[in-house]
Amino acid sequence: MTVWELLAEAAVALPRREGLPDPAREARWLLARCLNRAEGWLVAHADESVSESDAARFRSMVARRASGEPAHYIAGSCPFFGREFLVAPGVLIPRPETELIVEHALGLSLPPAPRVLDVGTGSGCLATTLAMELPGARVVATDVSPSALRLARANARRLAARVACCLADLATPLRGGFDLVVANLPYIPDGELSTLAPEIRDHEPRLARAGGTDGADLLHRLVADLPRLLAPGGHALLELGPGQADLLRPGVLAAGLYETTRLVDVAGVDRVVVLSR
Numbered sequence: 001m002t003v004w005e006l007l008a009e010a011a012v013a014l015p016r017r018e019g020l021p022d023p024a025r026e027a028r029w030l031l032a033r034c035l036n037r038a039e040g041w042l043v044a045h046a047d048e049s050v051s052e053s054d055a056a057r058f059r060s061m062v063a064r065r066a067s068g069e070p071a072h073y074i075a076g077s078c079p080f081f082g083r084e085f086l087v088a089p090g091v092l093i094p095r096p097e098t099e100l101i102v103e104h105a106l107g108l109s110l111p112p113a114p115r116v117l118d119v120g121t122g123s124g125c126l127a128t129t130l131a132m133e134l135p136g137a138r139v140v141a142t143d144v145s146p147s148a149l150r151l152a153r154a155n156a157r158r159l160a161a162r163v164a165c166c167l168a169d170l171a172t173p174l175r176g177g178f179d180l181v182v183a184n185l186p187y188i189p190d191g192e193l194s195t196l197a198p199e200i201r202d203h204e205p206r207l208a209r210a211g212g213t214d215g216a217d218l219l220h221r222l223v224a225d226l227p228r229l230l231a232p233g234g235h236a237l238l239e240l241g242p243g244q245a246d247l248l249r250p251g252v253l254a255a256g257l258y259e260t261t262r263l264v265d266v267a268g269v270d271r272v273v274v275l276s277r
Contacts, residue, residue, distance in 0.1 A: 001055050004046040007031060010062045019068075019197035026065060033075045034058045068198040080125040081133075085155050090147035091122040092184075092208040097265040100272050101182050101237045102129050104263055108235055112136060114179035117229065119171050119222060120144075122208060124152025124163065126182050131161040140178075142168040145207060170221060176228045183222055184239040189215040216244045223251045223275070230277040235260075238273050245273040 001009075010027035020026060032039045034057055035050070050058070064074050070093055072078040078087045080094040081102050087093050113136035118127035121141035131139040141156075141163050143149050149165045156163040168174065171181075188209045193201065200209070211217055219240060226236050236257075240248070245262055252259055252275060263272035 001050055002046065003031065003042050003048050003050060006050055006055060006058060007042070007046075010058070013062050014066050017198075019199040020065070026071060027062065029071060030061045030065060030074070031058055034061060068202055070199045070203055073203065078123075080123075081129045083129065083132075083159060085123050085125050085128070086151060086158070087123055088147075088151055089203060090145065090205055091151055092204055094123060094125045097271050098126065098184050098239055100263045100265065101126060101184070101239060102133065104237060104272065104274060105130060105180060105182065105235075106133055108180070110134065110179050110235075113138060115177060115231070116140070116180045116182070117171060117174070117178040118142070119181065119183040120185045120208075120218070121152045121165070122148050122184070124155045124165070126184065127152065127163045127165075128156045128159055128161040130180075130182070131156070131163050132159065139163045140166060140174065142166045142171055142174070144169050145205075148208075170218065171225060171229055174229070177231045178229050179231050179234050181222075181226065181229055181234070181236040182238075183219075183236075185211070185218040185222065187211040187215045187219060187239070187241040187244060189213065189241075211241070214244070214247055215241050216247050219244065219248055220251055223248055223255055223257070226257060226275065227255050227277065230257075232277060234277050236275040236277075237263075238275070239271060240273060242269050245270050248273065 007027050011024040014023035028039050061074050072087050072093045077084045116137050116139045118141040121127050121143045127139050127141035153165050186209050257275045260274045260276050262270040265271040
């Protein structure tokens, strides 16, 4: 079969639904990954023949995607801040809005060789990216999930980033003195989990999504621990859900911290709160 014929077949096989709004676009993305080609190559080589083995592998990918499995789990990787990260069902797939944390962190006034902590690292995308973008940074990444830490270590090794990984409930076993603390912790209220798109609800780990009654259970705990974790003049960048920055404000004040700004995502949501000591 040709590239064009496979794409046409896949576009019909993929159902249009929430989480899969553009079947033709999904088909191109999957075939490009299957053939290890750029999507532009597919357009320019629509009449190119595809081997039977590649066609069979692509059809298997399409069937998995049609069943609701996220495309990045099928491909086994996901881009983040210009780099490709391994992903697997045991970790949350990195989102573009999380790049706001990196963008803002790179503009902060940090000391030479800053100490950086990534709490709840998952795939390690934040820890590894900051280790590579901040020369001399000493980065520690924690997670409560052993499988997530294995993947975070693998990503750091692949990209030759110096990241120390620690199995921990938030940052409880660590000494303080960090110049920068970042976190993308679970922040979806428990009552909203069943309303999520099938790609998220049925495939991404609940441990990485469920944030308790108001979605901010772990965020409240981390904020309370920030005075111990942050060095004087240190900063914390926390990703959160709609309205949760206001929920955190009493705890921020009680901890003797102050909010310096909020970073807004493309949907106009306050997505990251920036705190300073």
